[in-house]
Amino acid sequence: MHTLHSTIPDTELLNHYNTDGDSKWLGILLQRYTLLLFGVCMKYLKNEEEAKDAVQQVFEKSIKELGKYKVDYFKSWIYMVAKNHCLMKLRDKGKLPKEITERMMATPAEENNYAEHIEKDELLERLSNSLHELIPEQRLCIEQFYLHKKSYVAIADETGYTLMQVKSYIQNGKRNLRMLLLKQINHER
Numbered sequence: 001m002h003t004l005h006s007t008i009p010d011t012e013l014l015n016h017y018n019t020d021g022d023s024k025w026l027g028i029l030l031q032r033y034t035l036l037l038f039g040v041c042m043k044y045l046k047n048e049e050e051a052k053d054a055v056q057q058v059f060e061k062s063i064k065e066l067g068k069y070k071v072d073y074f075k076s077w078i079y080m081v082a083k084n085h086c087l088m089k090l091r092d093k094g095k096l097p098k099e100i101t102e103r104m105m106a107t108p109a110e111e112n113n114y115a116e117h118i119e120k121d122e123l124l125e126r127l128s129n130s131l132h133e134l135i136p137e138q139r140l141c142i143e144q145f146y147l148h149k150k151s152y153v154a155i156a157d158e159t160g161y162t163l164m165q166v167k168s169y170i171q172n173g174k175r176n177l178r179m180l181l182l183k184q185i186n187h188e189r
Contacts, residue, residue, distance in 0.1 A: 008028070011074075014066075029074060030062070033074075036128075037054075040086065045089065050089075054086060055082075058078070058085050126181055130180035130184065134177065141166055141173060142169075144159075152166045
């Protein structure tokens with residue numbers, strides 16, 4: 001069932017939702033962009049727990065907002081909702097002055113920035129897909145090292161792998177990721 005839904009384009013899912021109001025369509029859409037949203041929230045909040053909470057809040061916010069607006073390009077729109085949400089959180093904490101926050105806030109009119117956001121989003125999506133194709137040991141070590149910023153020693157302690165194994169899994173995983181990404185890009189052309 002999951003693979004069946006993964007082939008439905010965003011616009012079609014949105015049309016289904018707008019037609020019958022069934023939140024399952026939104027659920028599929030939001031699930032599709034969970035990793036992307038987590039990446040955006042981590043970039044701004046730099047805290048894993050806060051980023052996870054923010055993703056949930058962005059989900060709730062987007063469900064309310066989608067009832068009010070007609071959204072044509074969901075990925076750009078949800079990116080913008082997440083970015084604005086994080087900037088507001090930083091401003092509320094006093095980490096960003098009001099003027100800077102307002103200058104950085106994305107608005108739907110900023111079409112020229114969409115292309116850049118979409119490019120980054122697509123790369124993150126490709127990366128996420130490729131990560132799942134790695135052997136579990138490589139995927140685990142790469143996620144721990146790059147996403148959770150853990151040292152080789154910390155990864156070795158947690159996984160029970162030797163330092164040499166951790167180093168090897170990360171190096172081979174990076175090489176394999178690069179090849180998988182290239183394969184995906186060439187396949188799409």
